[in-house]
Amino acid sequence: MPDTADKILDAALMHVPFDGWSETSFRAAVSDAGVDPVVARGLFPRGAVDLAVAYHKRGDAEMLQRIEAADLDEMRFRDRVAFAVRARIEAAEDREAVRRGTTLFALPIYAPDGARLIWGTADAIWTALGDTSRDFNWYTKRATLSGVYSSTVLYWLGDxxxxxxxxWAFLDRRIEDVMRFEKAKAQVRGNRLLSGLMAGPAKILERVQAPARDGSDLPGGHPFPR
Known part of the structure; x- marks a missing residue:
């Protein structure tokens, strides 16, 4: 049985294609779900904005289920990443809801929410694929994947x-670009002259640590899946 929050979100998806993630959609969803408006506002204090956030996080949860159910052992690592990004996009299902969400989170007032959600998706993917880095690489991996994911979503919206x-061909090209970048980084580390020039910055970066996974709402602050 869906809980109250899920009932409101499901009802909202009937209105979002017409009215976007707006107060109009929120009020209509609350009415359709038969939920007390006070209770609904307690669950979603910012109304439709928090509904859009919940919709994105629902997609992340569905993606993780697909990753867990898949047999990734025989895949190259780059193919695992491609599978995860594809699973996340396919989990969305409702293209118009994603399109409306993209428009909402492009607004300056909600852009931090959008950036946090994309970062959270990238973090969820890396964590599900077994990433254990806790140094500066933790950040570079998630920043790179955030770019791959967001650009692929934008391409998908017009596909x-x-x-x-x-x-999916576009996604493969983006991941290939990332692999070339990682190969270039490895070549720099293997070059005595270049690695010597980078010794100073590298010492500084060694002090950078990933955030604690304490369950906070900071990007990457969510605990590893049990």
Whole structure:
């Protein structure tokens, strides 16, 4: 049985294509779900904005279920990353709800929410794939994947190819770009002259640590899945 928050979110998805993630959609969803407005506002203090956040997090949860159910052992690591990003996009299902969310989180007042959600998705993917880095690489991995994920979503929103084949080809190209970048980093580390030039900055970066996974609402602050 869906809980109250899920009932409101499900009801909202019937209105978002027409009215966006707006107060109009929020009030209509609360009415359709038969929930006391006071209770609904307690669950979603900012109304439709918090509904949009909940919708994104629902997609993350669905993605993690798909990753857990898949057999990734025989895949190359880059293919695991591609699978995870694809699973996240396919978990969204409602393209118009995503489109409206993209518009909402592009607004300056809500841009920090949008950035936090994308970072959280990237963190969830890396954590699910077994990343244990706690140094500066923790940040670079998530920043890079955030760019790959967000650009692929934007491409997907305009993709009319059969079974989204153009989107998955676009995703493969973006991951290939990342792999070339990682290869270049490895070459720098292996070059005695260049690694010597980078020794100073590297010492500073060694002090950078990933945030504690204490369950806080900071990006990357969520505990590892049990």
């Amino acid at each position: 009319d190819s059969l079974d989204n084949e153009a989107t």
